[in-house]
Amino acid sequence: MVKLTKIYTRTGDRGDTGLGDGTRVAKHDPRVEAFGSVDESNAVIGLAQLHAEGELHDLLARVQNDLFDVGADLCTPEQEAPAYPPLRVTTAQVEYLEGRIDACNAELATLRSFILPGGTPLAAHLHLARTVVRRAEREVTALMTGQTVNPEVLRYLNRLSDLLFVLARRANGNGERDVLWVPGANR
Template sequence: MVKLDVITTRGGDGGETSLGDGTRVRKDALRVAAYGTVDEVNATIGLLRLHLAGDRQADAMLGRIQNDLFDVGADLCVPGTGEDRLRVTDGQCLRLEGEIAAMNADIPPLRSFVLPGGSPGAAHAHLARTVTRRAEREAVALAAEDAVNPAVIRYLNRLSDHLFVLSRRLNGNGTGDVTWTPGATR
């Protein structure tokens, strides 16, 4: 049970914050950067959901993903990989893979790279995808220095794929994609 009755604690005024296990670290620590960027991903998905125009299936997927992202943040904010804390599981990654396959089944193959844009929903999906890639890079950097649950990195990798395919789905199953024309502006 989470209970947050005091929001302003002043505990971080000196540039430090507490991890999930109570350890105090600098606010610019790799671990804090990683779960902070996961929080940014969640916020960008919140914006994306505003542009779904009644697409209940996409909204439900993104609602599950937003909940998962709190799991990812909770996992990252506690050092180590022990099972005594909430940890991301491969089942969450497999769910994303299933959703990717289902969405991609109706989308024609790409003939060029896709530029972020098209519909407002697709543009916001691309923004969420790029922030997810940054979160993944930060989690990988953290894993090079400290223990990170490998399922977190897999989840973030799958999520960026999911958001890419969702962007194409939101662009009329790829018909509204804006594609790259190599050298077009030389």
């Protein structure tokens, strides 16, 4: 269990931060950018959760907990024979999201157009969360070009953005209140 007795340490006052393995990197390091966007995704999902109830509220709480696992995974670079086994995202976490996507999507009408982000307050927050998760996903792929990253992290973020899209449609009356894009409507 984590025990935080002091919130500020002053160790980052020079523009660097510590990773899970103890190494120090610049706060603008690609790895820090990636887990920073995961943290931001978690915060936006927290805003969406304010508008959610019941099963959806619980699902978003589970996702928020998983996103801390994603952040922990990203902040600890892969290494041979680590002193302590690092927390890594698992295939089971990805498969759980896939199951939720399939179950939620089965109740939705087939899309005939792209959807504009919006509708109900919950749907709007879920769309915002989806876009932040997509940014985190892009940052993880950038990180993967130069460093080793658990591939389940990328799979998790990819599925999560899909889940948030489907949940936004559900929050819009199972798609009935989706705002559809009309190509060239304002030319």
